[in-house]
Amino acid sequence: MSAQIKYRIGKSAGFQGLTILLASSCVIPLVAILLYIIRAGITKINWSFITNVEKPVGEIGGGVAHALVGSLIIILMAAIVAVPIGILCGIYLGENRNSKLAYWSRLSVDILQGVPSIVIGIVVYIWLVKPFGYSAISGSIALAIMMLPIVVKSTEETLKLLPDNIKEAAYALGMPFHRVILKVILPCGISGILSGVMLSVARIAGETAPLLFTAFGCQFLTTDVRKPMETLPHLIFKYAISPYNDWKDLAWGASLILLIFVLLLNFFTRLITRKWKVQL
């Protein structure tokens, strides 16, 4: 074997080694973050952490109950607004692939997906907070706008995957359009759509920027959606940049809860999509 060939083979092997090294080192920060947050957070979580609300600085025994309740309410309201609209729009885009409206609508959804969360926060601040003041509703609307593109895209992609003859068989039996969609197409694609919904909830659950000047935050446990409300990510931000160590400890516990919630949602989404692909 000539030296030239040896050199080329060596270069190839060297590059392969470098690729493997760089690729596997991508996991290091993720593992480091997960381990650090689990280690810092696990000791802070106890019963009073989950059931108590914010206490003044220096008093021990504060908790994050208000943020947990607030996050749940705000996410739920956002999902109620965004999921039906997103699915309907996804159906339109999946059914009318070449119409002019579909082109512009698809472009809008693509743009919306790229809009930074802080810009959506500004817009909702102008629309809802300037006239009506800080409220949980405005936070939900901001999060709903962020959910929309993910729900739309996943619905559209799922409908594209379904074979046309399911739909044609239903039409041949004389079913009207809305029944074909609601009774045949949606049940067939439900797992794909559901995974999109879960993914979008996972995305907005950790979103802080648009909530800074919409839901704003609050020290008390409240369920009044017309008033400011605390959320988990906003609480983490507030406590993390505070100078008090016991607040930072609370923030580690809250981070762990948020992280577990988000990762579980992602895990289930992956499970569903894997099953879905096998079935098809």
Place this chain on the structure above:
Amino acid sequence: MDTSINKDVITRPEDSLGRVITSTINATSVRTAGRIRRSYRQIRTENVFRKTLIIVSLCMVVLILGILFTLIVQAFPSIKALGAGYLWGKTWDPVQDVYGALPFLLGTLLTSFLGLLISLPFSFAVAIFLGEYYPKGWLPNLLKNAVELIAAVPSVIYGFWGLAVLIPMVQSLETKMGVPPVGYGIFSSALVLSIMVIPYSASLGRSMITMVPSSLKEAAYSLGATRWEVIRSVIIPYTKSGLFAGVLLSLGRALGETMAVTMVIGNTTQMPHSIFDTGNTMASVIANELGEADKRVYNAALIELGLVLFFVTVIINVIGKKVIGKFS
């Protein structure tokens, strides 16, 4: 209208056919009438359903136009008062009513491009590793899922981790290099961003690389090319535009990232002179100041920052999506 048609249907056979066979005709015609009424209802529901779909899709277009319109209208006082000098002004001093956005533009560009530069070798390595070297198996699958999970971790958690872990590390690095050990600053933000944007270019690059036709690769192998030569002269040229689109999506993500950057950049409004200086990005200024901007021009100046951010990310994303669309 509905009932009149039905009456018509019911009465007509009686009139035209006489009374001899009335009883049987009546039974069938009532059934037919029921069926027709049902199908009329269904046609109506169908039309309502179709219209709802169209209206909802129209809503998306209206939403984007509404966002754009709102931002322009609300930023107008600042556009009028400050003009183009806004983008080149070096001082940002709300107390004196001086608004120059250059420090923030610079901060955004520096953090984003530095972050992207750090992340690119890693994300391309992941794309090549998963797309070419090891497309199947449990270990590559694990890596793929892990990389996608990087995108799932909330940005506020990255920021908090950066505060607690990265900043002390950067401080000790700065002490070794002889610059003031602040820790906070553009370099720390770029580090956090570089972790956060890996998945975007990696997963797109991976799917592009798996789409390279194997006949091209086999042709190169049959000519005696090594693995690396196939990657360099077949796969990378073939997927060039796709990889570029992935980089664009990562960049769009980095430009708009708010929370993680706000927490580690230091939030100072002077011009950054080196990458270890503290600074501010457009997104972090908005996050810090919009809630308390009481003056009209101050508020509008912050919204104008949002408008700039909106335009830049929209352009980047649309180009990226167009390139991907052309590819597949």
